[in-house]
Amino acid sequence: MPTTYYSEDHEWLRVDGDTGTVGITDHAQEQLGDVVFVELPEIGRTVLKGDDMAVVESVKAASEIYAPAGGEVVETNGALEDNPAAVNEDAEGDGWFVRLKLADPAELEDLMDAEAYAAFVSSQS
């Protein structure tokens, strides 16, 4: 049963075994507005927790996406190349960015669960 974690940078990380899928939250896509391009990392690249891992370009601006946990990039969502709007339409599903082979499960400990993230978002507004 996968478990979903959330970061203060508005990324989600769905962990299934030692693999984690990363995207931006629905709240984040709403704030960014229409996504027109997503720059994804190369497969095989190793990222540390907090590294810039991808860039989301909205009509307005470019936003860095940080790795919510460290690991090796094992897959990227190539469908975003033709349809970046998937990030707006289904941010926490089809709009995923990368799959990581997670380096260290201990790094998940300071991420939030859905309830804590919802409270974090409402505390920010």
Add this chain to the structure above:
Amino acid sequence: MATDTGPEAARRTPLYDLHVARGGRMVDFAGYALPVQYGGIIAEHEQTRDRASLFDVSHMGQARIVGARAAEALESLVPGDIAGLGAGRMRYTQLTGDEGGIRDDLMVTRLAGNALAIVVNAARKDDDFAYLGAALADRGCALEIEEDKALLAFQGPKAASVLETEIPGTDGLAFLQGDLFHWRGTPLWISRSGYTGEDGFEISVPAGHATALAETLLADDGVALAGLGARDSLRLEAGLCLYGHDIDLTTTPVEAGLTWSIGKRRRAEGGFVGADTILDHLRNGTRRRRIGLRLKDRTPAREGAEICDAAGAPVGRVTSGGFGPTVGAPVAMGYVAIGHAAPGTPLTLTVRGRALPARAACLPFIAPGYRR
């Protein structure tokens, strides 16, 4: 575009409550709380190109110049042909600086008699009005700031038929012509103009009547509100300059590719602030030029990105850039050394350390829908 201070502290336009009620995401823009978008920028952009959109541009500065020699007085401050404007005709020009740079860009309309109406940028209006007030007083004219007027931009191919139904006679206006109309007893100054590259109108309306007029136009199925985000992507595709980004005190109108806006008589006679430099640029050319840039791939290049030649040497910088929804690809504008300005010249734009392939391109990026 938006500043970091929240919209709470900003001034409100007469349409503020309408924006909030209709879901506008409010930001601080030039000290005004204005909507960056309602539903989404791309949808609002396409709405404007395909149907009609209503933009609140009440933050812009509206004023009149009165005096027997108003046109001659303003001509000493701008390179445009103002004396040659017929009644009800309008023209784009620039307030120039001593070194030939641009203090602001503005629209000037000749009203009945000798008076002129001007519309200047929100971020520049306090400075403009102080400068113009003093300079015009020295030339025997007065500047009358219109504080109590809202300004609506009604833009898109459907705008003319919707406006004609509500305010008969407006569709008879030619491009860059304005006139006084009455709507439910309220006087409106309406001109066929705008900054989106589409046919459309700008409507100066007494503040207390602005919301009712906006709601009336919005009642048509083909009309929707659009925000600052779409206004920016539309003007970028239309190749139009954004003050403080594409033009400023360091760029002359000739470098900026605005030579078309300098009257023939003015080129011959000079007699405006900064004329020495500007006439020299007209005669002898410039070392750099504003150009359009089309990118080969999907990554947008934003303001500040370095422009390099095919060999990788820096030749300029992007001044506006983003995704062009109608073009369907990233587009940008920027200044390059003159030898690289010809359309088709291969260039690269540096984004996050990568050299994105691009070519110098003609402006505008889209075929304008202006009604000539």
